[in-house]
Amino acid sequence: HVTIIVFTMLIGGMVRIITVNGGMQGVVNWLSRRAHGPRSGQLMTFLMDLCIFFDDYSNTLVVGNTMRPVADKLKVSREKLAYIVDSTSAPVVAVAFVTTWIGAELSYIQDGIRAIGLEASAYSVFFHSLVYSFYPFLTLGFVLMIIFSGRDFGPMLKAERKARNASAMEIEMT
Numbered sequence: 001h002v003t004i005i006v007f008t009m010l011i012g013g014m015v016r017i018i019t020v021n022g023g024m025q026g027v028v029n030w031l032s033r034r035a036h037g038p039r040s041g042q043l044m045t046f047l048m049d050l051c052i053f054f055d056d057y058s059n060t061l062v063v064g065n066t067m068r069p070v071a072d073k074l075k076v077s078r079e080k081l082a083y084i085v086d087s088t089s090a091p092v093v094a095v096a097f098v099t100t101w102i103g104a105e106l107s108y109i110q111d112g113i114r115a116i117g118l119e120a121s122a123y124s125v126f127f128h129s130l131v132y133s134f135y136p137f138l139t140l141g142f143v144l145m146i147i148f149s150g151r152d153f154g155p156m157l158k159a160e161r162k163a164r165n166a167s168a169m170e171i172e173m174t
Contacts, residue, residue, distance in 0.1 A: 028066065050088070055093065063085050079155070080156060091135065095133050
């Protein structure tokens, strides 16, 4: 647990250093040119989540902080941004081949292999088990379905309406 806390703090510190030095603004500017509305902003968030897959905690910190100004500009609620980032980061890390999470998974698999006396490598078992990783793949599909359909439900619908109306009210006041 200490390793995860220290690693997360180091990533958070690096995100802050990059932000203070203007690197984060460069990423935001680049993304802003490609995202022209709420749907494309949400898709850019999803794609960034796919690209930063080495650790789910770091993914959340980096993508969430990077996309917050873009989401605000495109009138995507913070709740929707958090949903997309969180619902993409953990599933991607769970099925990617080189992540901090795979180290834990492989140690659990190796313990199981030893316990039952199986002659197999932990990586082999991991790779063969990917076809049964229903949660990560279905969750990623559901996030894409929500983004492309433009449909929101319950509290998320309320948050999205509030984000869009708040922006409209700001325009009227100026």
